[in-house]
Amino acid sequence: MRKTVILLVVLLGCIPVTAFAQKQFFFKDGRFVVAQFTDLHWTPQSAKCAETAATIRAVLKAEQPDIAVLSGDVVTEDPAMEGWKAVVAIFNEAKVPFVVTMGNHDAEYMTKDDIYDFLLKSPYYVGAKGPEEIMGCGNCVIPVYDSPNKGKVEALLYCMDSNDYQPNKLYGAYDWIHFDQIEWYRKQSARFTAENGGVPVPALAFFHIPLLEYNELADDGKTFGNALEGVASSRINSGMFSSFIEMKDVMGVFVGHDHDNDYIGIDKGIALGFGRVTGTDAYGSLTRGARIIELFEGKSKFDTWIATPAGREAEYYYPSGLNSEEAQTMDYLPAMKAVPGKHGVAYTYYEGKCKRVEDIASCQVVKKGTMENISIEEATVTDHFAYDFRTLIQIPEKGVYRFYTFSDDGSVLYIDGKLVVDNDGGHSARRSEGKIALEKGLHELRVLYFEDYMGQELEVGYSGRNILETPLPDSMLYLPE
Template sequence: MKKKLILLFLWMCIFPVLLSAQSRFAFKDGKFVIAQFTDLHWTPESPKCAETAATIRAILEAEHPDLAVLSGDVVTADPAIDGWKAVAEIFNEAKIPFVATTGNHDAEYLTRDEIYDILLKYPYYIGSKGPKEIGCGNCVIPVYASKEKNKVAASLYCMDSNDYQPNKLYGAYDWIHFNQIEWYRKQSLSFTVGNGGIPVPSLAFFHIPLIEYNELAGDGKTYGNDKEGGVASSNINSGMFASILEMKDVMGVFTGHDHDNDYIGIDKGIALGYGRVTGADAYGVLTRGARIIELYEGEYKFDTWITTPFGREIAYYYPSGMNSEEEQTMTYLPAKKVSANKHGVAYTYYEGKCKQVAEIASCTKVTEGTMKNFSIEEAAVEDHFAYDFRTLVNIAEKGIYRFYTFSDDGSVLYIDGEQIVDNDGGHSGRRAEGKVALEKGLHEIRVLYFENYMGQELEVGYSGRNILENTLPDDILFVPE
């Protein structure tokens, strides 16, 4: 009870401060749409400013976002005052609320204080300078529920990723500082407390990507252009990503800075994405545009895509990591025309030594039967045993699904006879996954698993566009007849 009172006190102290200088946003028909413009590199005396402005206006007209986010390197030449006024006027004239975070070049021409003094004069600017002790531009924007007017249904963190630091031993770029991270954690906690202890679905926007963006390559969940030849992050791991994992609210981080990157992927359950370079005066080969993010009310879920003056590009779905190109091009496995009335998984249990699942058939068959779900808990020995599991999974809607196994030692998962997950070989606990396109209905799943020695574990799960990743639930598994 004492802990609850302390949390309530924190919420009452912090929460009103968050709303004091901001317009009120709410979901409409279960959606909230954000347009992320990045790297305008507005050069006030350049004729290309007209092209940049036309790009922004075309996207605002096409997408009608509820909010626009400018994620840094907005005005990067003198006279910078004129540049910031010109950019602000675009959104003011379109009557689109907007917020800006600064990049590594913005403060080369005006101080951050001066930049936000300009922006705060515009009626459609909805950010704030943020707490003085952590620097300008750090703010959080609550998005309220469509029906429960006082319920915060999402929160949007806008943070300053700073610019450069003097010690080149640490690399060129600065990082998000500990006092900023502490501020984020306090805001996150306040929203969680106000939501009955459940983290509020959130996004974060800043300019320089986190060092964790380097983890996305080759993970099978990343989509988009990777033409930069790397990630120009700070060389220092600030701890921001670790705090996001701990607070459990931020679904995705969106940055700019690397103009020829616009990809998005998922690392440890968190989406890490780039916007699309917007400015005609910025370097880069990509068609100028913006990233659009569509949040779903009451769900840890969003869809995102790039829009240019020429239209929309491929959509990416979080949390599944699927995309609309896969939906159009993958071959869907047809449902089995079989009956299924009894829940469960059929199994055959073996004992004997093997180092690959192909060797299971040469082991000694001990018993067979059925169980509620995939489990190795009933194995009679600690080492040198194996299972051959078979079940029917009921897929509720046509779509692309991602299946995984986490196993010690090896496991392989087949669907309708096709190998989808290869986690074979002798190894300690390890995850492997694969994608498959499935028609609605029943599909055969077979999992081969063996335990060699020193530890044993098996977990089988899945996710889809509308399914958060979880172990396969009992009620969709049926014993083959």
């Protein structure tokens, strides 16, 4: 089996036998932990290097990661070789496997080829120079297996060079991940998917410069963490993000570059996160540390948090987008003291013109009844109608839940009389969402919806800490008394 695994990696062209043979990665008790250190800005002649080293050692000792990823701007002053020797020595002494992706400053002081030639001499370096025929250096993918005996790939870590600068200022200062790199990623992803019976293997991607799509998260109200500066991305949309979407394997992208950002959010199902700046000589006001990502075997799921020498900061959960801070601070609504009866949803169907949900009350009541789930399919006209849905929802465990409506036109969702989702007004199909903390048990759920004209649609769903986002299932809905 060991020979088969090594041969597979060689055929995939991602990690040479010498590097792969130094360390194979496996889930332990269903977990695999990655520590992302970023922007060390190691300055060999600076006394602050001792503090940077102490930060790294403290995090490694406390978190015991299976692998460390250094996501760029590692050594950023001369003498560069002296700096790289000092950084590598930290991981060698700690006996922690590590991999490096290039930042925009690294090649200013030492060529990328020379950097990787040196890195590959370390018995704990597990990356590669990457294919010579594509842009950048250090492009590689690291598989994580279920166990030494079975040899099934359960997760992937893509490490890529986001390059540094490009000469045409019309396109902005920073370079981007190029098409040949993207093609390489797509081929690796497709092969691992094929080997997995056509099912994409859950993956993470690491590089230095944030994608243009990080700008879509800025000020969206859904990120978690510190956002103290703008996004210094390339101004060119490289197509990397759309490839992650199409290949359906990458759950999260983790970068550095912006030292005063360490936030994370979800865009179109993919988590986009910053690491925590590590180097004392780097600019920025945040306490130095690292981002920790914990993967779960056999699941498209991870938990992540910031670790510093002082301890951990609040956890963020993918794919729910929830976090431990809100779970501790939000007020939980108590469950009803009732026993579930028959499954279903009670509804009142109206006809009449509405511009907002409040207008429903003035419409004509046409019909009342029950149905299996929230649906507008029984509407007898195509425009100018409305519904008032009422049901009891069975919450499986105490926690924070995210509810959403996707509607054309307006909709609002209440739980126990509290407005959770406001998707009101006349509009084309769009999504709105909200969070609420609920005790285990039955809760009153009410959805108001109206259709004005030109198109009609309504979907209501939820997610939780341990629940992937899904439309509300029939099995958790009960008729109100």
